[in-house]
Amino acid sequence: xxxxxxxxxxxxxxxxxxxxxxxxxxxxxxxxxxxxxxxxxxxxxxxxxxxxxxxxxxxxxxxxxxxxxxxxxxxxxxxxxxxxxxxxxxxxxxxxxxxxxxxxxxxxxxxxxxxxxxxxxxxxxxxxxxxxxxxxxxxxxxxxxxxxxxxxxxxxxxxxxxxxxxxxxxxxxxxxxxxxxxxxxxxxxxxxxxxxxxxxxxxxxxxxxxxxxxxxxxxxxxxxxxxxxxxxxxxxxxxxxxxxxxxxxxxxxxxxxxxxxxxxxxxxxxxxxxxxxxxxxxxxxxxxxxxxxxxxxxxxxxxxxxxxxxxxxxxxxxxxxxxxxxxxxxxxxxxxxxxxxxxxxxxxxxxxxxxxxxxxxxxxxxxxxxxxxxxxxxxxxxxxxxxxxxxxxxxxxxxxxxxxxxxxxxxxxxxxxxxxxxxxxxxxxxxx
Numbered sequence: 173x174x175x176x177x178x179x180x181x182x183x184x185x186x187x188x189x190x191x192x193x194x195x196x197x198x199x200x201x202x203x204x205x206x207x208x209x210x211x212x213x214x215x216x217x218x219x220x221x222x223x224x225x226x227x228x229x230x231x232x233x234x235x236x237x238x239x240x241x242x243x244x245x246x247x248x249x250x251x252x253x254x255x256x257x258x259x260x261x262x263x264x265x266x267x268x269x270x271x272x273x274x275x276x277x278x279x280x281x282x283x284x285x286x287x288x289x290x291x292x293x294x295x296x297x298x299x300x301x302x303x304x305x306x307x308x309x310x311x312x313x314x315x316x317x318x319x320x321x322x323x324x325x326x327x328x329x330x331x332x333x334x335x336x337x338x339x340x341x342x343x344x345x346x347x348x349x350x351x352x353x354x355x356x357x358x359x360x361x362x363x364x365x366x367x368x369x370x371x372x373x374x375x376x377x378x379x380x381x382x383x384x385x386x387x388x389x390x391x392x393x394x395x396x397x398x399x400x401x402x403x404x405x406x407x408x409x410x411x412x413x414x415x416x417x418x419x420x421x422x423x424x425x426x427x428x429x430x431x432x433x434x435x436x437x438x439x440x441x442x443x444x445x446x447x448x449x450x451x452x453x454x455x456x457x458x459x460x461x462x463x464x465x466x467x468x469x470x471x472x473x474x475x476x477x478x479x480x481x482x483x484x485x486x487x488x489x490x491x492x493x494x495x496x497x498x499x500x501x502x503x504x505x506x507x508x509x510x511x512x513x514x515x516x517x518x519x520x521x522x523x524x525x526x527x528x529x530x531x532x533x534x535x536x537x538x539x540x541x542x543x544x545x546x547x548x549x550x551x552x553x554x555x556x557x558x559x560x561x562x563x564x565x566x567x568x569x570x571x572x573x574x575x576x577x578x579x580x581x582x583x584x585x586x587x588x589x590x591x592x593x594x595x596x597x598x599x600x601x602x603x604x
Contacts (some may be wrong), residue, residue, distance in 0.1 A: 194596070196507075221329035222255040228323055228334035231291070237298060237310070237341035245292040245320050245334050249283050257327060258283040260290045262320035266300035266367060268307075279320070292320065293590070297339070309540065313340060357557035358443070360401075362412035362435035364420065366447040366506055366560070376420055377513035379561050383421075383525045384518040389563040390449050390454055390528035392535060395416050398556035399539040409435065411536025417559045418534055423507055429499045439463040441494055444502055445472045454511070473498065480505065528566070 178480035226248040233242035247260050247399025264277040299305040300316055307314045317336040324331035332390035356364050356372055366372055383391065394436045395414030397406040412431050432440075450452035456479065457470035470492030477490040480501040488497040511522070540555070 189473045197331050219327060220253065221328040222251065222253050223249050223260075224252055224329040225249050225260070225323055225325065225327040225332055228320065228332065230337045231333065233294075237337065237339065238296070239339070240296050243297060243337075245279075245281075245291045245294065245323075247281065247292060247323055247334075249288055249325070251283075251288075251327060255327070257325065258290070260323055260325055262292060264294060264298075265319055265321045266298075267317040267319075267336075268300040268304040271301075272487075275300065292323075293378060299497040315339065329400065329428050335553060357413060357559075358437055358439050359554075359557070360407060360409070360435075361437050362416050363432045363440040363444075364413075364417050365440055365443045366451075366509070367443070368447045368450045370451060373509050373513055375561075376417075376510040377517075379421060380510070380514040380523060380525075380561060381517045384523035386563060387526070388565065390526045390566050391421075392533055392562050392564075394562065395534070395536045396439045396541055396556055396558045396560075397539050398553040400552045401539075403447060403538060407538035409536075410538050411534060413557075413559050414534040414536060417561070418527075420507055421512065421561075423522065425500060425507075427501050428503045429496055432499045432502070433494075433496055436494075436499075437463055438465045438469065438494075441473065441498075441502065442469055444506075445469075445476055448476070448505070478503065497591070509526050516564075526566075528564070562573075 221440065228245055228247045230237075231244040231246050233244065235241045237243055245262070247262075259282055261278060261280045261282055264275045264279060266273050266275055275298055277294075277298070279292050279294060281290035283290045292438050297318060299308065300318075304314070304316055318339065318340050319336050320334040327545075334351040335599065356367065358365070360556075364372055379391075383389070395410035395412070395417075397410045397413075399406075401409070412435050416428055416431045416435075418424070419431070439461050442458045442463070445454075445456045445458045446461060449457040454476065456472045456476040458469040471493065474490050474492040477488055477498060481487055481490070484501070484504060486501070488501055514522075525533075529535055
């Protein structure tokens with residue numbers, strides 16, 4: 173083995189250095205490798221095209237066309253001669269606000285010999301830019317386009333751009349929904365209140381009936397707030413509203429009690445007591461709903477607690493104070509009123525409701541979809557304090573509100589379920 177010294181100017185090594193320099197300066201012909209898939213033709217030889225690209229078409233992914241989700245482009249091609257080269261390539265571009273933007277995402281697919289289609293996998297439809305994402309957060313219907321540019325083959329006869337994918341994209345997904353009237357949630361509260369028009373009872377019964385008749389559907393509850401308050405606070409409040417409605421559906425007493433005890437106002441139980449008096453025959457009228465825990469409200473709570481103990485054979489404190497015990501009593505009464513109506517249509521066994529969003533079934537949207545939220549921060553709006561119950565087939569609901577993206581909304585119709593308060597009261601009391 174040859175040995176090399178670091179100092180080539182030592183005696184006896186100078187001549188070797190000159191000889192090495194002469195060898196280095198001699199130009200050697202580059203080696204030529206033939207792989208069978210690369211273009212190694214002489215430069216002056218005309219390249220014969222091997223593939224002609226005919227057309228391209230956008231194809232929905234598992235969740236349709238959704239931002240940050242997978243989709244595809246199917247490219248139709250034909251072979252002009254026998255070749256082992258099957259790969260097609262393209263680059264993803266977006267257009268937002270009349271600006272064409274390179275998304276720096278090169279994609280590829282391989283021609284299937286049986287179909288002559290190369291399916292190009294778009295891993296994600298990225299938001300086109302920061303301004304696009306900011307605009308989308310304020311208005312999910314803000315339009316943009318995507319396309320694959322310069323779809324090509326290394327020895328192709330041509331290249332082409334795909335058609336434009338218009339977003340938001342229409343799709344065949346249909347969801348069925350129930351929306352709680354705004355009157356059911358008070359400001360800064362997560363308590364769904366009984367009302368004199370029976371809206372809460374009817375809607376909850378309708379959801380149970382629909383779930384019973386459509387066991388293949390999954391449900392997601394979307395909670396909302398108005399645009400007053402901090403974003404993070406509103407996100408949690410909207411989630412708690414949805415959780416509390418879900419607790420009534422699931423007969424989950426503990427969740428309802430804990431949330432209601434933490435996220436309630438005096439006007440919540442004032443309204444519930446008023447509704448029980450006017451619609452269901454209980455004698456617990458608190459007088460004016462003024463969000464003040466005065467003597468009349470305390471007396472009404474005592475009457476409710478006493479009547480509850482009599483009907484349910486319980487012994488909660490009759491002290492005119494709201495708390496864990498009394499919220500539990502309110503849950504029992506509310507759930508039983510709901511079930512009295514629902515059971516007429518579905519029998520004695522409550523349905524097992526399947527929930528989307530990985531089984532969680534709840535998404536808090538905060539103020540994101542409040543009316544004019546982006547234009548009027550700090551705006552109190554009763555109509556924005558709402559919860560939507562949405563039913564769809566598994567995997568059709570994404571992790572956003574139902575009107576983000578390609579979804580058709582259809583109101584649920586389970587037939588006439590309007591209750592007769594006197595009949596319900598008699599049946600309700602007769603159970604105990």
